[in-house]
Amino acid sequence: MRIGVLSLQGGFAEHISSLTKLNAEAFEIRKKSDPIGNIDGLIIPGGESTVMRKLLIDTELFDPIKSLIRDGLPVFGTCAGMILLAKNTADNPMGGFDGIDITVKRNAYGRQLSSFMIEEEFADIGRIPMTFIRAPYITTVRSDVRILAIVNGTKVAAENKNILVTAFHPELTEDLSVHQYFLKKILMNKAYFR
Ligand code: GLN
Numbered sequence: 418m419r420i421g422v423l424s425l426q427g428g429f430a431e432h433i434s435s436l437t438k439l440n441a442e443a444f445e446i447r448k449k450s451d452p453i454g455n456i457d458g459l460i461i462p463g464g465e466s467t468v469m470r471k472l473l474i475d476t477e478l479f480d481p482i483k484s485l486i487r488d489g490l491p492v493f494g495t496c497a498g499m500i501l502l503a504k505n506t507a508d509n510p511m512g513g514f515d516g517i518d519i520t521v522k523r524n525a526y527g528r529q530l531s532s533f534m535i536e537e538e539f540a541d542i543g544r545i546p547m548t549f550i551r552a553p554y555i556t557t558v559r560s561d562v563r564i565l566a567i568v569n570g571t572k573v574a575a576e577n578k579n580i581l582v583t584a585f586h587p588e589l590t591e592d593l594s595v596h597q598y599f600l601k602k603i604l605m606n607k608a609y610f611r
Contacts, residue, residue, distance in 0.1 A: 449481070
């Protein structure tokens with residue numbers, strides 16, 4: 418499977434490493450001429466969502482990625498990636514990809530808890546380690562969205578037909594199960610659309 422990893426900023430190298438361990442063909446997407454039309458899925462990493470958005474506009478990658486998402490491309494966003502994929506942000510409107518009908522609150526755990534690790538249940542997987550870094554959480558989900566994980570009463574992972582989002586960083590642990598979940602989701606999507 419060919420997975421593009423948006424590599425403008427943030428934790429893209431760790432995602433590429435997780436995908437490579439799962440024998441997926443992972444490569445960086447940095448500029449318009451990179452083969453985004455020829456991928457089975459895309460990962461949008463953590464980092465800083467406003468900076469990443471600006472770089473997406475500057476590189477002219479924003480619009481083509483937005484149309485691919487609208488056409489059903491499977492995309493996995495972690496942390497800042499989740500913020501960019503959400504339909505709404507609770508604070509300032511972000512103007513993101515509008516990929517999944519959720520509202521997220523940025524830096525939602527406040528200063529005290531800005532970074533933490535915890536083990537919690539993830540739907541269909543079981544207990545996994547979750548690393549949070551200045552993370553958002555999901556405040557509202559709408560009809561076609563399934564919640565996949567809850568930590569201390571806050572929703573931290575969700576999916577719809579083609580989008581998967583986590584507030585935490587699976588790429589920063591040795592556990593590959595969420596990446597594997599994404600690869601399975603791609604295969605299921607393909608079977609569905611065929
Ligand atoms: N706080 C960052 C933002 O608002 C996200 C942090 C992360 O991706 N680790 O974009």
